[in-house]
Amino acid sequence: MASKKFPYGGYKGQILRIDLSTMKIINEPLDPQLAEKFLGGNGLAAYYLYKEIPPKIDAYDKRNKIAIMTGPIAGTILPLCSRVGVFGKSPLTDMFFDSYAGGYFAPELKFAGYDGILIEGKAENPVYLWIDDGKVEFCSAERLWGKGIYETQRLIKEELNDEEVQIAVIGPAGENLVRYAGVFFGVRAAGRGGLGAVLGSKNLKAIAVRGSSDITVYDHEGLVELSEKVIQQIMKNPVSGKTYYEFGTTPNVMAGNLAGVLGTRNWQTEVFPEAEKINGVAFKNTLVKRNKACYNCPMMCGKIAEVNDGPYQGAVTEGPEYETLFSLGSLCGVSDLKAIALGDRLCDDYGMDTLSAGAAVAFAMELYERGILSLKDTGGIDLKFANAEAMLEMLKLISERKGLGDILAEGTRRAAQIIGKGSEDYAVHIKGLEPAGHSARAHKGLGMGYAVATRGGSHHDPRPKAERSGEVDRVTTEGKGQYVAIINNMTAATDSFIICHMAENFLGFFDITEVHSRAIKLVTGLNFGVDGIRTLGERVWNLERAFNCREGKRREDDTLPKRFLTEPIPEGPSAGLYITEEQLEKMKDDYYAFRGWDLQTGIPTKEKLKELGLEFTIKDLWD
Known part of the structure; x- marks a missing residue:
């Protein structure tokens, strides 16, 4: 008890x-x-x-x-x-x-x-x-x-x-x-x-x-039974039970490239010709030494990698996972897997996000190739795409805030404002956050989900798996307002549990399930039920939105980078896809209406806030 x-x-x-x-x-x-x-x-x-x-x-x-x-x-x-x-x-x-x-x-x-x-x-x-x-x-x-x-x-x-x-x-x-x-x-x-x-x-x-104290749960025997069932589900699922154990998340490189949705060269294209050099098989065969698990997890999706030869010999890192292979790899045009492994190690040791760091470097590479940044601006670094040494040097300069690194340490949004000269057109960010390695142009729900996300360009708000897997039509805009809102509620709720998003592979990509409800009941004794957990997620999401609206964010801030709204994917299986302004605004209308938000401003209405027990926010947003 x-x-x-x-x-x-x-x-x-x-x-x-x-x-x-x-x-x-x-x-x-x-x-x-x-x-x-x-x-x-x-x-x-x-x-x-x-x-x-x-x-x-x-x-x-x-x-x-x-x-x-x-x-x-x-x-x-x-x-x-x-x-x-x-x-x-x-x-x-x-x-x-x-x-x-x-x-x-x-x-x-x-x-x-x-x-x-x-x-x-x-x-x-x-x-x-x-x-x-x-x-x-x-x-x-x-x-x-x-x-x-x-x-x-x-x-x-x-x-x-x-x-x-x-x-x-x-x-x-x-x-x-x-x-x-x-x-x-x-x-x-x-x-x-x-x-x-x-x-x-x-x-x-x-x-x-x-610490050494115990954790008391409401129903220990029931939790043992549920845990055994969840472990069985994990091991039976081909992704969680096999792929993650063997490769971690790295197979997403080839999956994305084959679908034509792998962000490459600062998202100028979404096909990387050298993807095989940095894919999951190459990673496993070249670098992986052993698996590593989080506390009480049978998946062991973590991988300890070591570079045994070449100029980067001795680099040891836990990773790189998919998002780093994307950000320090294809996004920068770099196909040297060992250089990416060293970059992953450096970012970890510097204490720096590989996603935003890689995106900042890729942004600077495009500016350099377009002549907006000169060799003098880069401090003598030949900052061309595919230059692994330049990428590694820039990571060091960013962490130390030296030279161009001092500007890139501000993130792409602020860096573009500092650099000027039209660089804003090439700054790929959403509300200041550089997007993860999942295409907004080829996945309409994900793209709109990025735009309305409380974090900006985080794939952990709208979640890409249903559209990437083909379970949901990635091209249509119909129904995507409700689709994204339900996923948002799920992620806000499960991030309150807190449960790993890898559970989606066997619990489903979209919504709260009976397993979620039973887990909370057995641990806490709180009997939310499925609908109660959905409401919990909706409450948390609206509170995050209220925080951002109090900071001055409005409908016009729910947008995407110019590149995603005006430049179709130029080649590959997803060639021609992008999100038009008209499509984005229509999906936002549907999303706001489903949520019960004001269509003009994007602020949760008084009625919705009262319904969710968030009355304390009303004076900040409406009075």
């Missing part, structure tokens, strides 16, 4: 509050009513941050807050539930942002007695946080400042004399306020949105956690 201290299973019933300005540590009880209404993870973070971050402050203002949250099922025997979320106002998008990572940190934080951490203020000098079974202290990080994530973690483990301690850490990119610096858990990255830079602005280098 549930803990005596908290009425629902799975929870520890406690939030750790950290004020870095005053060095104050507060153990705050979690309100059970918040668990009932927002569950955990994304939902709880959206609530706390909406309530506590003042509107329209700069992301580097010390009043910005970072939430690091678990979900109620983290640390239980249920597989695919080890993920941790990092939340805050993004310095890249100036909006609410949520980013997730796997590994072991989330269970360890629960074992240490906390459902989440809320961080505010700014330390006078660099510090790290040490959480040891409810005992919390600040430690000096002066000697760690400037070091990469690998050495930082090694030194912290030596200092604490504990090799098993779990660590969240930022690298030099976060310290240097690179706007797409991430937070790394071991080497698993909550990479998107620049929240590592927010921690850098607060002088917080790392959080080390060790």
Whole structure:
């Protein structure tokens, strides 16, 4: 049954509050009513941050807050539930942002007695946080400042004399306020949105956690039975049970290229002639040494890769996964798999998102080839597409904020504003966030989903799998408003659990299922039912939207890059496809109408906000 201290299973019933300005540590009880209404993870973070971050402050203002949250099922025997979320106002998008990572940190934080951490203020000098079974202290990080994530973690483990301690850490990119610096858990990255830079602005280098307490669930025997069934589903599914185990996510390279949807040379085309050199088979045969799993996960989709020869010999990395093969590979025109592996290692050690970093380099490569950037601008680097050495050098300069790297560290939106000369036409971003390796032009629902996403160019809001797999017609615009809204609600809900998106392969691409409902009931005792979880997701999504609307975002911000709206894919199986302005606006009308949002502004209506129990947002948006 549930803990005596908290009425629902799975929870520890406690939030750790950290004020870095005053060095104050507060153990705050979690309100059970918040668990009932927002569950955990994304939902709880959206609530706390909406309530506590003042509107329209700069992301580097010390009043910005970072939430690091678990979900109620983290640390239980249920597989695919080890993920941790990092939340805050993004310095890249100036909006609410949520980013997730796997590994072991989330269970360890629960074992240490906390459902989440809320961080505010700014330390006078660099510090790290040490959480040891409810005992919390600040430690000096002066000697760690400037070091990469690998050495930082090694030194912290030596200092604490504990090799098993779990660590969240930022690298030099976060310290240097690179706007797409991430937070790394071991080497698993909550990479998107620049929240590592927010921690850098607060002088917080790392959080080390060790815990030993148990997690009490509502129905242990029922959870054992469900967990066994889920494991069977995972292993029977050809993707989760075989492909991910053998290759991780890397087969998406060839799948995308064969469909003509693999972003190449800054999205000038979506066919990469040398895709076979960086595909899953090449990756496995050339670099992979062993598999690695997150906590309590049978898929083992992580891959430890090592370069054994050539100019990049000695590079060892966990990855690269598909998105990195895309961003540092095809997007930059680079086909040297070993160079990409080194780039992945460098980005990890610098503490930098490979997606946005690769996109920034690809953007600069196009500007260089078009003559907008000169050899003088690049600092003497021959920044042509396919130049692997130039790509690697630019990653270093970005992390150090030197030369052109200082401009690219701002992200493509701000970099284009600084460079000018028409460069804005080639800056591929959505609300400031560079899109992932899934085509907006060839998948109409995904494209519109990017436009309305609360994060911008994150494929984790609209999810591409149904259209990529052919289960949903990727070309039609009909019905895509409702289709995307339902997926948004699903992702907002499952990110409140927090459950890995790999579960979609056997639970379905679109919607909440009975398995989701049963999992929450068995762990917590909360009987949402399928419809209740759908409503939970809708509530969380609308709260994120309210946060962004309070920041001044409106319908006109729900758009796509000029390239996606005006340039058809020029070649390959998807040649001729793109989203017209008319198509986008029609899909947005359908989406807003289904959601119950004002068609003119894109703001959730008062009636919708009341229906979802979000009355506290109305005064900010309508009064």
